[in-house]
Amino acid sequence: MNKKERIKHVEKTHGRKATASKLAEASSTTKNIKMYISLALIALVIIIVASIFLNSPNLKQEANQTSSSSKTEETTRSQGKKDDKDKVKEEEIQKLKEQLADLDTKISESEQHVSQLKKEASVPKLDIEALRNNDLSSLEGTWRTQSGNEYIINDSGEVQSSWIYNDQKHESIVELKVSKSQNDRNPETVALGAWAKGSQAGGFVVVVVPSAVVMEPGGDGKITDNSNHAEDRLFAGQQYEGMLMHPENVYYRVKPDTSQLESEENNLTKLKVDRDAIKSALESKEK
Incomplete structure (x- = not known):
């Protein structure tokens, strides 16, 4: 509708010739209506596109895959931390076992030495x-x-x-x-x-x-x-x-010198104390 047609329309509607202000008001109203109609159309298009996006199987699958991938990465990181802890624990347990085996050997050798020294230091009872x-x-x-x-x-x-x-x-x-x-x-x-x-x-x-x-x-x-x-x-x-x-x-x-025997007995006692401590630590780690 051009300007002349709008003027005629106004005059016909109101039964009089349109003034400049009336014509301007009518023009503004028409523009507003067009703007509202445009906004409504844009909103409708957005709703339709969003609906298509949300209901698309491929897009849903991609979204699920993205979520699943994120969860998998988180699980992998968590599992990796657990594996690292388990590895450290296993290494500590193995180290304690080696220390225990070493102490067992030293205790056995010390016991044999103590036995020999006791034999050498023993004094027969007069019969x-x-x-x-x-x-x-x-x-x-x-x-x-x-x-x-x-x-x-x-x-x-x-x-x-x-x-x-x-x-x-x-x-x-x-x-x-x-x-x-x-x-x-x-x-x-x-x-x-x-x-x-x-x-x-x-x-x-x-x-x-x-x-x-x-x-x-x-x-x-x-x-x-x-x-x-x-x-x-x-x-x-x-x-x-x-x-x-x-x-x-x-x-x-002449009574034999027992200083070496006493020293070895003290050493044996210490080895046994150390062994008990290592054994206790190992049992605690293995729980």
């Missing part, structure tokens, strides 16, 4: 009855006097004897055998005959005295036993009174 039956094994070991004389006796009763005379050290091999004659004054002791190996001459007597036994006095009670009564002892000589008169020449059993 008087066995000695009377000529079993001299309970004398085995080293015996020494305060003056430095020494007997090293094996289980058969053979003695490696050494003594100091005129500041010179002398040595000989001495054989021991239970004596047929025993001292009635000291029934709790045993007298052994002693002589240089291969010779019956120049023999002497060795009297075995258990701890807590006190030798009877000699010389009408004037010569007493001044040895250490708390220890097993060996008196050696040819005359009873002579043996009593020289307590510095009484033989006492």
Whole structure:
């Protein structure tokens, strides 16, 4: 509708000629109507396109795939973190098992060492009855006097004897055998005959005295036993009174040095404590 047609339309509608203001108002109204119609059409087109988009199977599939892919990536990341934790845990468990196996080996070796050291440090208990039956094994070991004389006796009763005379050290091999004659004054002791190996001459007597036994006095009670009564002892000589008169020449059993044994026992205790700690840690990890 052109301008002339609008004028005629207005005049016909209102029964009079249109003024300029009326014509402008009519023109504005027409424009507004056209604008509203255009907006409505645009909105309708948007709704139709959106409906097509949302109801399209391919687009739905793509959207689902995108969502699924996002979930998969998240699951993969989560699984990756879990796998890393499991790997670290397995490595820690394996390390603890290796430490435990190493400690088991060290403990076994230490126990064997302790057993050997205990055997070396063990001191036979003096057996008087066995000695009377000529079993001299309970004398085995080293015996020494305060003056430095020494007997090293094996289980058969053979003695490696050494003594100091005129500041010179002398040595000989001495054989021991239970004596047929025993001292009635000291029934709790045993007298052994002693002589240089291969010779019956120049023999002497060795009297075995258990701890807590006190030798009877000699010389009408004037010569007493001044040895250490708390220890097993060996008196050696040819005359009873002579043996009593020289307590510095009484033989006492030499006790082995147990410092190495004590050190190894402490080491074994520590190894066992360490093993218990590792075992506890391993059990905790494996839960």
